[in-house]
Amino acid sequence: MTAPAHTYGGYSETEMRHVLQRACNAVGLDSEGAEVLRGHTNAVVRLRHDPVVVKIARKGSRYEDVERTVRFVQWLMARGFPASPLHDVPQPVIADGHSITFWTYLPQHDQPVAAQQLAEPLRELHNLPTPPIQLPEHDTVGAIGRSIAAAHALPASTQAFLSERLERLTKELDEFDFLFPETVIQGDPQHRNALHAHPRAVLCDWDTISRGRREWDLATIEIHCRRFRHGAGQYQPFVDAYGFDITTWPGFTVIRDLRELRMISTNARKIAQAPHTRSEVERRIEGLSQGDTSMPWNIL
Known part of the structure; x- marks a missing residue:
């Protein structure tokens, strides 16, 4: 019996890569060679050529919810709150009907946050x-x-x-x-x-x-x-x-x-x-x- 194909945020890898490429092209980023960081809930991908993490909202997510998150984090950033920063591009981006956000990549230690x-x-x-x-x-x-x-x-x-x-x-x-x-x-x-x-x-x-x-x-x-x-x-x-x-x-x-x-x-x-x-x-x-x-x- 063939094992079910692994999915990333509800997307097959081929589908996820296609959405990623279209979203990156829309904001002038290069998706070639991107590394998947997480995929159980959303598809979270680190770009190879830019210090950016791309988050493809789980399949079926509402654009309004993703947009609200972006506006909330923008408000936090304006207050100087310690939040992972959004990358400076217009967002969310819609690609093939899916919502995508872009975040500044922060290099991490071997030890997770305590x-x-x-x-x-x-x-x-x-x-x-x-x-x-x-x-x-x-x-x-x-x-x-x-x-x-x-x-x-x-x-x-x-x-x-x-x-x-x-x-x-x-x-x-x-x-x-x-x-x-x-x-x-x-x-x-x-x-x-x-x-x-x-x-x-x-x-x-x-x-x-x-x-x-x-x-x-x-x-x-x-x-x-x-x-x-x-x-x-x-x-x-x-x-x-x-x-x-x-x-x-x-x-x-x-x-x-x-x-x-x-x-x-x-x-x-x-x-x-x-x-x-x-x-x-x-x-x-x-x-x-x-x-x-x-x-x-x-x-x-």
Whole structure:
């Protein structure tokens, strides 16, 4: 049986390269020999001949969402906020109906950004004034429900298990009051969504930017430290630098479990286009069914 072809953001490699070439031609860049950096969600490519990273939005992404991200990051850059900078070309670019953005390439160290380095920019983000861009309301519960419904590669019994878990956690969430007021949140702050940039780390990947409660961002940091082998040795310095430990809040376990369920359901929805991820998704779901909160996860 022939193994399914690998895809990048939902594109075959041939299709992705064609879109990349057309987008680069539109802004005077050379796509020849470009290197794929990531492909599970969006196709992220580093150009060989220019210090530029190109991000082809996942197939099916709305232009309006990508345009909003560009305008938001432009606002951050104008404020001097530590964000990965956009390349200075008119964007987003549309190629074959797909949305493409261009970012300044920042050379990276061998070591990824540590959790502690995320604390200062994340706290600064959480204390920004209301931006002049209409951001969507953060909706973890709704996003999980949509992903479970679209996870057609899973057996019906597994979808039912995830749906029942979502229903229970949603009821439990209603029993808690959030500690902090609504603000701008990144939505997925983690080691891989930040880059080294002298003199400090900068945040990147703003697809999940929204208005919501910072508790979701803080729980995400804790999850990544615990699940992806960064450990308490990274989490405690983050807490010290940020100035608050989300695990001390009584509602933490509920939003932790919802955030993990979102991470699982989002990847479950993508199995059809990324079949190599199935075993990891199934392993995570089995861990949920066993109540295992310490099992390490593998990056997808």
